[in-house]
Amino acid sequence: MALAVVLSAAAGYLDAVGYVYLGGFFVSFMSGNTTELASSLAHGDAGAVGLAGTLLGMFFAGVVLGAILARLGDGRTTVLAVTALLVGLTALLGGLSGSTVPVALLLPTAMGVVNATFLNDGETSIGLTYMTGALVKAGQRLVDAFHGGPRTLWARHLSLWAALLVGGIVGAVMLHRLGLGGALWPIAGLLAMLTVIVAADRRRRGVFGVRARRSRREIVVHRPGPRRTDR
Template sequence: MIQYDRPRRLFAIALAAMAGFIDAVGFLSADGYFVSFMSGNSTRLGVSLGTDPARAAMPAVLIAGFLGGVTGGALLSRWAGTLRKPVVLAFVALMLLAAACGRMLGLPVLLLGGMVVAMGALNNTFQRGGEVSVGLTYMTGALVKLGQGLANALAGQPNSGWTSWASLWGGLLAGAVLGAFLQDRLPMGCLWLAAAYCAGMVAIAFRLPSDVSLGES
């Protein structure tokens, strides 16, 4: 995060906000399961396997869908080359459109499937050396780096960029607040808005091509 220029950092924050929005909508639509936070689903899977195996199917399917989204997004990013960002985000937008259609048609499999695949694919947006460099749908690493940066600041050491990690987390939190608000008040429209937002991110991504000088693959 801190190694990127300001436009890319702002772009990452905007995408993290979208991830928070979708995860909040998914959480409220899936009885407390997640469409982007797979650590939480993994814990729920383990609890279910240990106490009530019949309830393990839901988290297992969501984890599999997320993994499929990551894999599909990674393959797309390899194929797209320097156009990785817009191509991956276009795929995310299509999956969000599918989720919106699933809600409209009363098809929960399409609703949740579209969201979870979209969130998995989204994490391929920022890469260095073929590896994810900024996790957009999970914030544990960002909070760890934020805490380490705060420790450095309190110790009088140079600024290690902790404000960038704080902004990334804040973006996801703000998106989650808005997602929960609209899911409660505009449940049939919130995913259409998310898909439109993602389409806007595709347009912006064309202005942020991969830059070898920044170490992007």
């Protein structure tokens, strides 16, 4: 859970950097980009259509890449390492060129990849870059807590949203003060450090290279037997 919170903060940071740098387009929030794409298509804004479509396509490509990486070596470590590499490349190329192209191509790819960090049996168990689901679950689990369910589970979901918010605030401030390269290099370093920490921890626990699996509960349907009549 701690790793998920830190990565959600990093995702919020990067999305805020991308949003400001690209002038109102997202590198991780694809629902927003889809709305932008629809609006731009309706108004015939070819430039906005191209940018929104590029971001959507690169994010999707990143998701596919992440699903592949999660099956190579120690999946979680591999995914984090490639995410750090993509953010570092964006910092290097974007800082040198001053162009929006590295941000539009590499950052959404990185955000697609990082969503495979908690990939179990081909499905993401914890979403890191989209928080609508987390807010829905937080509200539902809050009600459950008043009806005999887990008392603090709602707070865990809400903490992911809060981490995204705080990360976004810090990212926007850093971009304003340090520029693109100065804002991205610290996150690339953080992701690299997390990769090393996660790899060491998984080796210590003996799960390095072991693919996680979701627990499955078998549901058995019993057919009703013949009704007994008491006489």
